[in-house]
Structures are given as C-alpha cells and as structure tokens.
Amino acid sequence: MQTESIQDQKTTDQESIDITGSEAVLKALIAENVDIIFGYPGGAIMPIYDALYDYNDKLEHILVRHEQGGIHAGQGYARSSGKVGVVFATSGPGATNLVTGLADAMIDSTPLVCITGQVFAHLLGTDAFQETDVINITTPVTKWNHQITDANEIPSVLAKAFYIAKSGRPGPVLIDISKNAQIQKFNYTGYTYCNHIRSYRPKPNIRKEYIEAAAEMINKAERPFVIFGQGVILGEAEAEFKAFIEKGGLPAAWTILGLSALETDHPLNVGMLGMHGNYGPNVLTNECDVLIAVGMRFDDRVTGRLDRYAKQAKVIHLDIDPSEIDKNIKADIPVWGDCKETLPMITELIDLKQHDSWTNKFKDCNEKEIEAVIYDEMHPTSEHMTMGEVIDQLNEITKGNAIIVTDVGQHQMVACRYAKFNQSKSNITSGGLGTMGFALPAAIGAKYGAPERTVVAIIGDGGIQMTIQELGTIMQNNVNVKILILNNRFLGMVRQWQQLFNDKRYSFVNIESPDYVAVAKGYRIEGNSISKREDLKQSLTKMIEHNGAYLLEVFVGKENNVFPMVPQGCGVSEIRLK
Amino acid sequence: MKQEFTITIYTENQVGLLNRIAIIFSRRKINIESLNTSPSEVEGIHRFTIVIDETEEVVRKVVRQIEKQVDVLKAYFNTNDEIIWQELALYKVPTDTIAEKAKVERLLRAYGARAVVIRKDYTIFETTGQREETDTLLNVLGPFGLIEFVRSARVAIIKDSKGFYEKLKEFEQSKPVTRIDSINRSRIEEETIDL
Numbered sequence: 001m002q003t004e005s006i007q008d009q010k011t012t013d014q015e016s017i018d019i020t021g022s023e024a025v026l027k028a029l030i031a032e033n034v035d036i037i038f039g040y041p042g043g044a045i046m047p048i049y050d051a052l053y054d055y056n057d058k059l060e061h062i063l064v065r066h067e068q069g070g071i072h073a074g075q076g077y078a079r080s081s082g083k084v085g086v087v088f089a090t091s092g093p094g095a096t097n098l099v100t101g102l103a104d105a106m107i108d109s110t111p112l113v114c115i116t117g118q119v120f121a122h123l124l125g126t127d128a129f130q131e132t133d134v135i136n137i138t139t140p141v142t143k144w145n146h147q148i149t150d151a152n153e154i155p156s157v158l159a160k161a162f163y164i165a166k167s168g169r170p171g172p173v174l175i176d177i178s179k180n181a182q183i184q185k186f187n188y189t190g191y192t193y194c195n196h197i198r199s200y201r202p203k204p205n206i207r208k209e210y211i212e213a214a215a216e217m218i219n220k221a222e223r224p225f226v227i228f229g230q231g232v233i234l235g236e237a238e239a240e241f242k243a244f245i246e247k248g249g250l251p252a253a254w255t256i257l258g259l260s261a262l263e264t265d266h267p268l269n270v271g272m273l274g275m276h277g278n279y280g281p282n283v284l285t286n287e288c289d290v291l292i293a294v295g296m297r298f299d300d301r302v303t304g305r306l307d308r309y310a311k312q313a314k315v316i317h318l319d320i321d322p323s324e325i326d327k328n329i330k331a332d333i334p335v336w337g338d339c340k341e342t343l344p345m346i347t348e349l350i351d352l353k354q355h356d357s358w359t360n361k362f363k364d365c366n367e368k369e370i371e372a373v374i375y376d377e378m379h380p381t382s383e384h385m386t387m388g389e390v391i392d393q394l395n396e397i398t399k400g401n402a403i404i405v406t407d408v409g410q411h412q413m414v415a416c417r418y419a420k421f422n423q424s425k426s427n428i429t430s431g432g433l434g435t436m437g438f439a440l441p442a443a444i445g446a447k448y449g450a451p452e453r454t455v456v457a458i459i460g461d462g463g464i465q466m467t468i469q470e471l472g473t474i475m476q477n478n479v480n481v482k483i484l485i486l487n488n489r490f491l492g493m494v495r496q497w498q499q500l501f502n503d504k505r506y507s508f509v510n511i512e513s514p515d516y517v518a519v520a521k522g523y524r525i526e527g528n529s530i531s532k533r534e535d536l537k538q539s540l541t542k543m544i545e546h547n548g549a550y551l552l553e554v555f556v557g558k559e560n561n562v563f564p565m566v567p568q569g570c571g572v573s574e575i576r577l578k
Numbered sequence: 579m580k581q582e583f584t585i586t587i588y589t590e591n592q593v594g595l596l597n598r599i600a601i602i603f604s605r606r607k608i609n610i611e612s613l614n615t616s617p618s619e620v621e622g623i624h625r626f627t628i629v630i631d632e633t634e635e636v637v638r639k640v641v642r643q644i645e646k647q648v649d650v651l652k653a654y655f656n657t658n659d660e661i662i663w664q665e666l667a668l669y670k671v672p673t674d675t676i677a678e679k680a681k682v683e684r685l686l687r688a689y690g691a692r693a694v695v696i697r698k699d700y701t702i703f704e705t706t707g708q709r710e711e712t713d714t715l716l717n718v719l720g721p722f723g724l725i726e727f728v729r730s731a732r733v734a735i736i737k738d739s740k741g742f743y744e745k746l747k748e749f750e751q752s753k754p755v756t757r758i759d760s761i762n763r764s765r766i767e768e769e770t771i772d773l
Contacts, residue, residue: 139598140605144648147593164648198749199590199651323642 016189021151022051022182025115028158029059031191034086036060036448038073042090043130045117047182049088062448062477065469067094069441071101072467075110076445079428080403080453082236084165085445087114092130095137095176100435102141102172107432108257109234111170113161118178121149134176143171151184155191163194168202169321170234204322204336211342214316214333215349217290218248223358225288225313226250227273227281227302230257230431231295231320237340238262238424241294244347249354251362253281255296257431260421264400270362274302275566276413279373280365282564282572285310287361292316295339298328299432308571318342372577373563377418384557385533387414387486393536394456394484395420397544402454403428403446407439407463410492413562415458425450437466443481444473454482454544461487461513471523474549482543483527483551485516488558496561520551527551582611583637584661584734587626587644588618588651588742595649599626602643608632612665614731620742623651629732652745656736663734667712668694669703669719670726676701682722689715700725 019027025048029037039061041049052061064070067089074085089098095116105112119128135147144164146157154177161173218224232241238261245252245262251270252262262269271278273285282304285291291313296302303309306328317324317331318339325334335342377388391414394402400420406412406429421427428446430438443457464485474481491509498506520527526546530539536554543552566575589595596615603610611629618625630637637655645653673696676682689711691703705712716727 135594136597139594140601145594197648198746200648201749321646323639323646327639327642 016187018185019188020047020051020182021148021154021177021184021186022047024151024154024186024188025158025177025182026051026055026059027188028155028191029086030055031193032084032158032162034059034084036062036077037086037088038062038064038070038077038445039088040064040067040070040090040094041088042092042094042117044091044119044179045088045094045115045182047179048115048117048177061088062444062473064441065472066467067097068100068437069444069467069470069473071098071105071112071114072435072438072441073445073448073470073473074112074114075101075105075108075438076405076428076442076447077449078105078110078112078445079442079449080425080446080455081449082425083449084111084113084162087112088116089114090117090130091119091134092132094130095134096132098174099137099141100433102138102174104430104433104435104438105172106141106143108430109170109230110172111165112172113158113165114172114174116174116176117182118147118176120180121178122180124149124178134174138174141172142174145174145176147176147178148181149178151181151186154181155188156194159192159194160197163197164200168200203320203338206337206342206345210333210335211345212349214292214335215346217314217316217333218250218292218346218350219353221290222355223288224248224250224290224292224355225284226252226292226294227255227285227296228252228258228261228294229255229296230261231318231339232258232261233424235295235320235338235340237295237338237343240340240343240347242266244343244350247347247352248350249359250292251355251359253278255299255302255431256416256429257427258296259416260426261424263422264420268359270359271366272417274299275304275568276417276562276564277302278366278417279369279564279575279577280362282566282575283365284361286312286571286573288313290314290316292318293329293331294318294343295320297324300328303328304566304570304572304574308573369564369577377414380557382557383533384560385531385536385554386560387411387488387556388418389533390484390486390536390540390554390556391415391418391458393540397537397540398454398456402426402456402544403450405429405439405443405446405455405457407457407459408434408436408493409460409462410488410496410560410562411458411460411486413493414486436463439463440467440483441470441473443483444470444479447479447481455480456482456484456544458484458486460492461485461489462491462511464516465511465513468519471520471525475523475525479549480547481549482546483520483549484540484543485551485553486556487513487516487553488556488560489513490558492560493562495559499559499561500565500567516551516553525549525551527553529553529555531555580631580633582629582631582658583634583655584658584663584732585626585628585630585637585641585644585653585655586734586736587628587653588620588745589624589626590649590651591622591624592649595647598647599628599644599650602640603628603630606636606640608636608640612731614733616733618742620746623742623746627732627734651749652742654736654739656734660738661734661736663708663732664706665709665712665732666704666706666730667716668726668728669705669715669724670700671703671719672723672725673697673699673701675722679722682719685715685718691715
C-alpha cells in the first residue's frame with residue numbers, strides 16, 4: 001500500500017490483538033456500519049465464512065442462489081438505502097459471476113464493496129483450481145480494485161474501499177483477498193476510517209465564476225429547461241433541486257435514473273426524457289433556449305442523434321464527474337461539483353420567476369401525447385390488457401408509495417413512464433447497462449435496504465427467467481417482495497424493433513414460459529395468474545396486501561408496442577407517437 | 579485533425595495501474611505509439627509518458643478519464659511544440675563494416691552516434707534524439723548490415739511546467755479544497771492544463 005496522509009483519524013478500538021485476516025474483514029464491515037451481506041461461499045473464501053459463523057449476531061448474511069443474484073441484491077440494497085452494498089463471492093467462477101453486476105453498478109454509479117476470495121498467494125498465476133485473474137477481469141468495471149495477499153493490509157484497504165465506493169461519484173469496488181491472507185494472524189490495532197486519498201479528488205473544485213455565469217444565463221432565459229438524472233439522488237440533493245426549479249419556475253424532466261428524485265405530481269415535473277420518454281420533454285429539448293443538465297450524463301438513449309440535439313440551446317451542465325462534462329454534449333457553462341453544493345449557490349443568484357407560456361407548451365404536448373398514446377394505453381378497447389393499465393391500477397393501490405424495481409425491456413419503459421412516485425430512491429432499475437435479470441435479485445436487496453416499504457418487482461417474461469433461481473433466496477429468508485410478471489409471450493422490446501425496423505421478421509423473440517404460479521409454489525411462494533381485465537384490481541390488491549412474498553403473472557397483449565419512440569439514429573424532435 | 583499528443587501522468591505506484599490506464603485507450607481503439615514509466619521529480623510518485631495520435635477533442639476526454647482513476651494524481655496533454663522530448667536508439671552493426679567503410683564512420687559521426695560496446699564481431703551505437711533523427715540513421719545503416727535495432731519510448735518534459743511539488747502539497751491536504759476562486763480563465767484552460 002501507498003503511504004497516504006490520513007488525517008482526522010478515527011479509530012474504532014484501540015485494542016492491539018492478534019486476529020486473522022478474516023476477522024479483520026468482518027471487523028471492518030462492522031466499523032463501516034454494514035448490517036447485511038449478500039453472498040455465496042466457496043473454497044477460497046471459506047476462512048471468511050468460518051469467521052462469519054461467530055459474527056452471526058452482528059452481521060446478517062443472505063445466501064443467494066447465484067453470485068449475479070448476490071451483486072444485484074447488493075445494488076438494490078444500495079439504491080433503496082443510499083448505503084454501500086456488500087457482496088461476498090469465492091474465487092474463479094464466483095468472482096466472474098459478479099462481472100455483470102459490477103458493470104451495471106459502474107455505469108449506474110452504485111456504491112458497492114465486493115469481497116472475493118482468491119487462491120493462496122503462492123499459487124497466483126499457476127492456473128490453480130478456481131483461480132482467475134479477477135483484478136484484471138474487473139478493472140474496466142470497477143471504480144477501484146485491489147488484491148490483498150498480506151493480512152496486515154486488510155484494515156487500511158477496506159477503509160479505502162468504503163471511502164472510494166461511496167464518495168464523489170459512487171461506484172463498485174472489488175477487493176480480492178488470497179486465502180493465506182484470510183488465515184494469516186496479524187497484530188490488529190483497530191480500524192481507521194479513510195477520508196482522504198491524495199491521488200483522489202471525489203469532488204472537483206467549485207468555480208464561482210461558473211456559478212455566476214450559470215445564474216445569469218438562467219435569469220436571461222425565456223425558455224429554460226432542466227433535465228436531471230441520478231446525481232440528484234446520489235447527492236441527496238432532492239430538496240435543493242426542488243428549491244432551485246421552484247424559484248426559477250423551471251420545467252424539469254428526468255432521465256430513467258433520475259426518476260423519483262422529484263415527485264410525479266410536482267407541477268414542474270414535465271416527464272421523462274429519451275427514447276421512450278414523453279413527447280414534450282423530447283420535442284421541447286429542441287426548442288428551449290437554455291438547457292440545464294443536473295447530475296446526468298447525456299446518454300445516447302436520452303439524446304438520440306447528437307447532431308440534432310438541442311443545437312439552438314445554451315447548455316449548462318452540473319456534474320460531480322469532470323470527465324462527463326463535454327463528453328457527449330459540449331457545455332457552454334460547466335458547473336463542476338456536487339449538486340448538493342452547487343444548486344443552492346445558483347438558486348441564491350437566480351430571480352424568482354415563472355415561465356407560464358413556456359411551461360404551458362409542455363402541457364400542450366402532454367395533451368397531444370394523452371390523445372395519441374396514453375388514453376389508449378389506459379383505456380384499451382382490445383380485450384387484452386396493456387402494461388400501462390396494469391401500472392395505472394398499481395398506482396391506485398400503492399398511492400405512489402412503493403419502491404418499484406424494474407427489469408429491462410418494454411415493461412421497464414412502461415413502468416417508468418406511468419408509475420407514480422412520492423419519494424426519492426423509489427425507482428430501481430438497470431439503466432445504463434440494461435441488464436435483464438436485474439429486477440428479482442435487486443428487489444430482494446431493495447427490501448433489505450428499506451424494510452418498512454412495499455417493494456414491487458415488475459419483470460417481463462424474458463428477464464424473470466434469467467435469475468428466477470433467486471426465488472429460492474426469497475423463500476429461505478421470507479423476503480416480502482411482490483413479483484409482478486407482465487407476460488406478453490415475447491421478448492417484447494426486441495420484437496417491437498423487429499416489427500418496426502426489420503419487417504416483422506421475428507427472429508428468436510418467441511419465448512415460452514413455465515407455469516410461474518407452479519414454479520412459485522415449488523418455492524413455497526403464493527401466486528396467481530390472470531388474463532382478464534376484471535380480475536386485475538382484485539389480484540393486484542391481493543398481491544400487495546398479502547403477508548409475504550407473492551407472485552402475480554398478468555398476461556398482456558402479445559404485440560403491444562411502447563410509444564412514443566425516438567428511433568435509433570433520429571433526433572429527439574423526430575419522436576414518433578405511433 | 580489527428581496529431582501527435584504527449585500525455586504525462588503522475589501516479590501512485592500501484593500494481594495494476596498500467597492496465598487500468600491502458601484500457602482507457604484500448605476501449606476507444608486508440609493505439610499507444612509509445613509508453614514510458616519512470617520515477618518523477620517527486621519521490622514515490624511515478625510518471626507515465628504516453629504518445630498517441632488523436633484529435634484534441636478525444637485526447638481531452640481520454641485525459642479526463644485517466645485523471646478520474648483513483649490512483650492517478652494528475653494528467654496533462656501537450657502537443658509536440660509544448661514539450662522537449664527525446665528517444666534513445668541502439669544500433670548493432672558488424673564491426674568490420676565500420677572498420678572497412680569510411681562512409682559508415684562518417685555517417686555515425688554526422689548523426690552524433692556514440693559507441694557503447696565495441697567487440698571484434700559487432701559494435702553497438704547509441705543515439706538520442708527525436709523520431710526523425712533516429713529513423714534516418716536506421717535507414718542509412720540498413721544497407722550496411724544492421725544486425726539489431728531498438729528504440730526506447732519517448733520521454734518528455736513539459737516546457738511550461740513548474741513541477742509537481744506544489745500540486746502534491748495541495749492534494750495532500752486532508753480536506754479537498756472547495757476553492758471558490760474568481761480567476762478569469764478561458765473555458766478551454768481547464769484543470770488539465772492547470773500546471
């Protein structure tokens with residue numbers, strides 16, 4: 001390890017005792033206020049699991065059914081609680097099974113500390129049993145990773161791991177610990193929290209001139225438009241954000257990960273951006289005069305074709321990660337920094353204003369969208385149910401108070417478009433990576449992260465079959481999650497693209513499902529399956545009110561499409577309503 | 579327009595960091611033309627010197643992504659006219675050709691080559707200079723039975739740099755400074771050129 005100047009040292013206990021590396025790992029977790037670990041044991045991590053046997057009263061461990069389930073659960077936990085998710089896996093296949101979750105957490109900025117066992121240090125590089133080069137495999141998908149082969153390193157490296165995972169723009173950290181280091185006894189002198197690493201600046205310096213310039217530009221704007229992402233949630237800046245848009249009278253639209261940072265019913269919440277976002281936010285992006293991006297990264301699913309994106313607008317970009325500024329969209333005013341700090345500074349300088357005629361344009365667009373898309377989605381004339389009416393009915397029952405965890409595909413877009421939210425950290429989905437199979441394990445983690453809240457996992461018939469084994473985790477731990485499968489008997493999103501862009505050449509999107517209710521029953525989970533509209537309300541109510549996990553399968557129209565849609569390669573104003 | 583850029587990176591000495599930096603280039607399918615790691619003017623801090631052929635826009639983005647890495651202290655990028663740079667080349671030639679052919683001796687002298695090893699069967703010459711110089715000598719020696727050739731990575735000093743000590747002092751402060759300064763700097767001169 002490098003010598004870091006760690007100041008403001010806080011040490012948990014001043015004891016000087018001989019303990020094993022494994023115990024040091026667990027002591028570090030306790031010091032970091034970890035209360036739950038999602039994991040799966042194996043040969044190379046056995047010493048840590050052996051130590052865990054004695055720490056059962058201090059650390060809860062949830063045995064998952066697959067390491068991918070473990071890491072998605074860790075992500076769900078982190079997203080619903082705002083804390084760091086902790087995951088254990090063994091070497092080799094255990095570690096490689098984490099890779100998808102690491103990539104997902106990396107692109108969605110989710111704080112995780114993953115601990116993997118590794119073969120004995122003397123076997124490294126020899127193709128030993130269950131040896132993989134985990135550090136090099138995970139380098140592109142971790143914020144930081146480190147291999148420990150000497151137990152003396154464990155306290156300081158874990159302190160660093162937690163600090164890096166949660167500070168600045170959060171992300172996943174992986175610590176690989178060789179078996180000899182887990183067994184090794186060493187002199188433990190307590191745990192010192194890390195709050196500074198000289199080579200790492202989690203928050204860039206705030207530059208006053210840009211704050212002033214941003215405020216001035218907003219004050220002069222006639223058609224200002226705010227687009228916000230998960231940065232608002234990760235920075236816990238929801239109140240600061242609301243104060244900002246309310247003072248400036250600024251209409252605000254969200255990215256899929258920014259969803260729930262601002263309550264759905266807020267008068268300035270104008271809806272969702274992007275490929276399947278709302279009509280107004282997309283077309284008016286190309287009519288605003290000042291575009292204010294807060295904690296979002298101009299993903300291609302948000303911008304569509306870059307050379308047709310907001311060309312008329314001046315762009316103000318607030319981000320904690322300097323490498324995001326100018327990455328996709330050139331910012332006229334870059335406001336580097338944590339938006340929890342920068343937003344109030346700008347709010348102070350902007351005029352109290354309303355932009356009624358401009359905000360009304362969003363309302364007009366919304367009317368148009370209701371007429372062309374939303375009304376039919378909510379009141380279909382077909383006998384088959386739509387995904388939208390299921391979500392709408394769910395809103396009525398949960399009143400927007402539930403945590404909604406979604407998988408990836410049509411149901412995800414529909415759920416994000418129509419689900420109501422009253423509070424932050426309520427929408428959990430795989431945004432950047434688009435990981436099918438995310439929702440079921442993430443819902444388990446989300447429930448542990450917010451035990452008092454109702455957690456509904458909305459999943460398609462494709463995604464559920466990717467991580468369905470986690471029903472076993474739900475069974476064994478009595479995790480009270482509601483599983484809502486929207487079954488259209490297709491891999492719906494790919495089918496929609498094949499219909500629209502590949503002349504209906506439905507290539508391998510026809511997916512069969514098992515009898516989900518029977519599968520759930522096999523796992524001792526109650527369930528029901530419906531296909532008639534008249535059963536919907538009652539079945540959803542039963543699912544929510546049921547004491548414990550419940551699986552509800554709802555058959556929806558086979559070839560329903562999600563609209564509006566910005567086709568790939570088109571600009572946002574070329575959004576299609578049908 | 580693509581041109582040669584030299585990227586200078588100050589880092590901690592951490593196993594695996596080379597890979598972490600290299601994949602930032604390979605991910606964008608950028609070929610690294612030259613890469614050197616060495617100690618820097620500050621004890622315990624390493625210095626990478628990387629040369630790539632890219633547009634300024636891409637280099638700027640890449641440098642920010644490098645600087646974002648936890649173990650990277652600072653990264654700079656410069657065009658060739660902003661740096662002093664050198665490469666070292668070694669040439670192994672049969673001793674008899676040099677002894678017999680006066681032209682070869684003249685050439686070596688003209689290019690400032692220095693003999694490092696002289697043996698009965700071969701002689702090793704060394705030159706230090708920029709790419710064109712070492713290349714030209716390579717080309718002219720070719721016909722005279724050049725046995726081996728190798729060239730080092732580029733090492734470069736940034737003309738405008740005041741060194742890294744001051745930056746390091748700032749970084750070592752425990753509380754990252756939330757500097758609210760009002761200096762009027764042009765937009766383009768962001769932290770990456772903040773020497």
